[in-house]
Amino acid sequence: MNRLFQYLKTRPLAIISVAVLVLLYLFMIFAPFISPYTPTRTFEEDTFHPSNIEITRQGIVAREYRVLNPITWRYAKVKGKEFHHKISFFVKGEPYKLFGLIPSERHLFGTKPDPRTGELYPVFLFGADNLGRDLFSRMVYGSRISLTIGFVASAISLVLAILLGGLAGYYGGKTDWAVMRFSEFFMLIPGLYLILFLRSLLNSKMDSGTSYMIITVILSLVGWPGTARTLRGMVHAIKREEFVLDAGLEGIPSTVIIFAHIIPQITSLLIVSTTLAIPLFIMSETTLSYLGLGIADPAVSWGSLINRDISTLSNLKNFPWLLTPVYLLLAVTLAFNFLGDALRDYFDPYHVVFKTWKKKGALPAFSRSGLSHFRSRSIPAQQAAPERTSCGATAPSASKHKSMRCSTVSAGTPFLSVENLRVSFTVLRGASQTVIKSVRGVSFSMNRGEILGIVGESGSGKSVTTTAIPALHPSNATVEGKIFFDGVELTSLSQKEMRTYRGKKIGLIFQEPGRSFDPLQNIGSVFLETFRNSDPKITKEEAYKKAIELLDEVGLPDPASRLKNFPHQFSGGQLQRIGIALSLAQGCELLIADEPTTALDVTIQAQIVGLLANLRKTRNLSIIFISHNIDLVASLCDKIIVMYGGLIMESGTSEQIMNHARHPYTQALLASSPKFGTHYTSQKLLSIPGRVTDPAHPEPGCPFEPRCSFAKEECRNAGSECHKMRKG
Numbered sequence: 001m002n003r004l005f006q007y008l009k010t011r012p013l014a015i016i017s018v019a020v021l022v023l024l025y026l027f028m029i030f031a032p033f034i035s036p037y038t039p040t041r042t043f044e045e046d047t048f049h050p051s052n053i054e055i056t057r058q059g060i061v062a063r064e065y066r067v068l069n070p071i072t073w074r075y076a077k078v079k080g081k082e083f084h085h086k087i088s089f090f091v092k093g094e095p096y097k098l099f100g101l102i103p104s105e106r107h108l109f110g111t112k113p114d115p116r117t118g119e120l121y122p123v124f125l126f127g128a129d130n131l132g133r134d135l136f137s138r139m140v141y142g143s144r145i146s147l148t149i150g151f152v153a154s155a156i157s158l159v160l161a162i163l164l165g166g167l168a169g170y171y172g173g174k175t176d177w178a179v180m181r182f183s184e185f186f187m188l189i190p191g192l193y194l195i196l197f198l199r200s201l202l203n204s205k206m207d208s209g210t211s212y213m214i215i216t217v218i219l220s221l222v223g224w225p226g227t228a229r230t231l232r233g234m235v236h237a238i239k240r241e242e243f244v245l246d247a248g249l250e251g252i253p254s255t256v257i258i259f260a261h262i263i264p265q266i267t268s269l270l271i272v273s274t275t276l277a278i279p280l281f282i283m284s285e286t287t288l289s290y291l292g293l294g295i296a297d298p299a300v301s302w303g304s305l306i307n308r309d310i311s312t313l314s315n316l317k318n319f320p321w322l323l324t325p326v327y328l329l330l331a332v333t334l335a336f337n338f339l340g341d342a343l344r345d346y347f348d349p350y351h352v353v354f355k356t357w358k359k360k361g362a363l364p365a366f367s368r369s370g371l372s373h374f375r376s377r378s379i380p381a382q383q384a385a386p387e388r389t390s391c392g393a394t395a396p397s398a399s400k401h402k403s404m405r406c407s408t409v410s411a412g413t414p415f416l417s418v419e420n421l422r423v424s425f426t427v428l429r430g431a432s433q434t435v436i437k438s439v440r441g442v443s444f445s446m447n448r449g450e451i452l453g454i455v456g457e458s459g460s461g462k463s464v465t466t467t468a469i470p471a472l473h474p475s476n477a478t479v480e481g482k483i484f485f486d487g488v489e490l491t492s493l494s495q496k497e498m499r500t501y502r503g504k505k506i507g508l509i510f511q512e513p514g515r516s517f518d519p520l521q522n523i524g525s526v527f528l529e530t531f532r533n534s535d536p537k538i539t540k541e542e543a544y545k546k547a548i549e550l551l552d553e554v555g556l557p558d559p560a561s562r563l564k565n566f567p568h569q570f571s572g573g574q575l576q577r578i579g580i581a582l583s584l585a586q587g588c589e590l591l592i593a594d595e596p597t598t599a600l601d602v603t604i605q606a607q608i609v610g611l612l613a614n615l616r617k618t619r620n621l622s623i624i625f626i627s628h629n630i631d632l633v634a635s636l637c638d639k640i641i642v643m644y645g646g647l648i649m650e651s652g653t654s655e656q657i658m659n660h661a662r663h664p665y666t667q668a669l670l671a672s673s674p675k676f677g678t679h680y681t682s683q684k685l686l687s688i689p690g691r692v693t694d695p696a697h698p699e700p701g702c703p704f705e706p707r708c709s710f711a712k713e714e715c716r717n718a719g720s721e722c723h724k725m726r727k728g
Ligand SMILES: Nc1ncnc2c1ncn2[C@@H]1O[C@H](COP(=O)(O)OP(=O)(O)OP(=O)(O)O)[C@@H](O)[C@H]1O
Pocket: 425, 427, 436, 437, 438, 456, 457, 458, 459, 460, 461, 462, 463, 464, 465, 474, 695
């Protein structure tokens, strides 16, 4: 709150707006005390009386105007000082009950009884209306309806918008369809006509309380669809963000995901739409009241004041003070808009305001309980003193699985072994279901501390193969085969058991690191939550110290000062480093790097590759490195797998693949890769002819056969082994 106040101090218009609104709401709460009279009190002799307050040498006085000009029939000043009535504060006046409870007769200001006549001369701060009622008192009382109706109606419509828009965006499908059609019904008719239509359906003679309730409900019903549709679009987009998908895969309940991950992303939108909706609702109520369909007598609202007091143009010309409620409405609308603008900027971390804050060293921290992406959820297993079992299990939870399944583990067992992996997806193509056979029997293994490269054209099945290891496949996927990780067969684990591995022992980094981070969470708090998940008692200082060490290890310059920064304040390469550091913070043993350098320029690519190579050396980290760039893969990896059409075409050490490639597909890949130092004029860059195989209709034999210049009849038959390779 203090931070918000500090920020608002840098926005003078917002501060003025807050002051105006606070004042108005105070006036509303203390209306009977602030206003000299009740809104229905009439002074029959003073119809259309102008403001009569003057500042003289004697102080603030109410001047008598009770001389009518016989030509204009307007009041004229009565000359002479005896016609002044001194205005006093906390004077006795009409009795009332403050908050309906505390009886009192004191009013903020007024005149004292005339010593000669004992009469109370009326005070008109803004003048009087056609029945001689004090306009100021009526405006103060009118604010009770106008200001609350805006709040209540916008609160109801906001709740409706969050519920319906949120449900539609999050669940999609039939829910989305139903909510959208329902909202369209309300949006088809222009707002004002709809309000008038709904109002006209109801009884025109209602008491004040009923008319207040009815109007609030009508305004809420008309107000929700716009916000709901915007919310639906945002929720729909956010739920596809990696940090939200990851949370879902970790088994976090939908309600937690909605409230911890999604709602915070749309807070700024909600705040802005609420602050903008309030004046809109106030105006709508005013319009209704102006048209005589609003708040019923004897209650007053600003709208009803405008209706009754300025309903004829001659009134406006002769008695301009009757326009005061209009000016007030304008002021309130502007105040809400300025405040809404400032709040939107405060809650938007992308806004330039953060630069100013950074300079002052007072960056606002957006701590969001429960917010994190999947990297930030667990125990740094390596740091948490691993307990070794006879089978070599390293974490306590892993040892449980180990005890069940380690009978197959022997001394020479590879760290990771994938056996005959098949992954297919059932999708709708047109009206019929199609099975996409993305991975069709892939086997490979790697040792601890090894770096394995996977190359192949787009769609060859590299990502599907590797995301199957931590079971990151969607619900329409069917996975067959076995995956042994450190002796534990992963495909037999339940989702709950899998969480011990996914994002923890098995870390992942992707092509676009920015998408794995919650944009509203600064890096320091991401690390803090990561460490707190495993050690709830860890202090902020300890967590930050560890985070700084890790960030230093991955080569982020000046890590201590960067903890306060948000994801958008880092470059792609820096975010990739942070992602790696977060994986390490959770005790990652196998890092799957899916095209981690594709979105980076060559200098940064080289730095990230250097970092991975270094981590393998210092931490004995095992890495699977996926890339289209076969030269880059060869520079980093011990072994390379070449994939195409969901199959391994060829595998071997980097040296074998680069210098003695035997499969025509590998040779074609190498030929189509530009060589460093070669000018395009001296070496023609080749492309592989033909179209990439369709995984919905895979070839029975070698998938490369239709594009291969060495293809023979036998390549079309069952079996994918290349005849060139068979010949040795
Ligand atoms: N969820 C899914 N539903 C249907 N098909 C999918 C799904 N995910 C992947 N595929 C298909 O599986 C095949 C292999 O995809 P994969 O992402 O593994 O390719 P890739 O080799 O990693 O390509 P890239 O280099 O472009 O990332 C592609 O044809 C892809 O369209």
